[in-house]
Amino acid sequence: MRSLERHRDVGAYALGVLDEADAFRFEDHLMECPKCAAHVTEFGAATRQLMLYRRATPRFVPPLAQPGPRLLDRLLAEIARRDRTRRRRFLYGLAASVVLAAAGPGVMAFTGHGTPAAAHVTAATDPHTGVWARVTSENEDYGSRLRLEIKDASGPHSCRLVVIGHDGTEQLAGNWMVAPHDPTMTTTLVDTTLHPTDIDHYEIRTTDGHHLVTLDAP
Known part of the structure; x- marks a missing residue:
């Protein structure tokens, strides 16, 4: 496949619709193309929206069904609601920072790093691979927002975060590239x-199935 066609596969790869052989070849391309690696990350929002649609759509709805006339109104209302929530969080955070600044450095040290009380944090280091990771999860209406921090000097390779439920179900939450011997x-x-x-x-895990580290949910 020509290089230009490889670039065009970035959306299909991010959405998980490439077959196994094409996905494997595209991951080889990702190792040498930082532009495509960045685009894979940018597709995260679209992937989340499709995941939400799949979860909200009953199984008996035909795949080619047309959206109802009120769908746009509901989507716009949901976007407005989330914008209001973000603004409130920003104002609360701003007010808290003003109080902390007025109270002095002693209070700042007491409050730690500002992790929200509702957040669930877990961290682990694998003794065999040396990979360290920390996942901070926050409950949302659709599921969980996850913040992943990872130190992996075992690259280069393409990695993925897999979320496993109590019932054994697995969900692919994200993909990223690890540069060669990168300690950052x-x-x-x-x-x-x-x-x-x-x-x-x-x-x-790496995209070829090699296990890097496991983190138990708190």
Whole structure:
């Protein structure tokens, strides 16, 4: 396949619709193309929306069914609601920072790093691979917002975060590239339709199935 066609596969790969052989070849291309690696991350929002649609759509709905006339109104209302929520969180955070600044450095040290009280945090280091990772999950209406922090000097390779539920179900939450022998920490935000209380553990694997580290859900 020509290089230009490889670039065009980035959307299909991010959405998980490439067959296994094409996905394997595209991952080889990702190792040498930082532009495509960045585009894979940018498709995260579209992937989340499709995941939400799949979860909300009853199984008996035909795949080619047309949306109802009120679908756009509901989507716009949901976007407006989320914007209001983000603004409130920003104002609360701003007010808290003003109080902390006025109270002095003693209070700042007491409050720690500002992790929300509702967040669930887990971290682990694999003794065999040396990979360290930390996952912070926050409950959302659709499932969980996940913040992944990882130090992996075992590259180069393509990795994925897999979320495993108590019932054994697995969900692919995100993909990223690891540069050769890179000791720096990588941070990424991903989503899953599983709520924090439904998650049993997380696994980080290479795309060819090699296990890197397991993190038990708190």
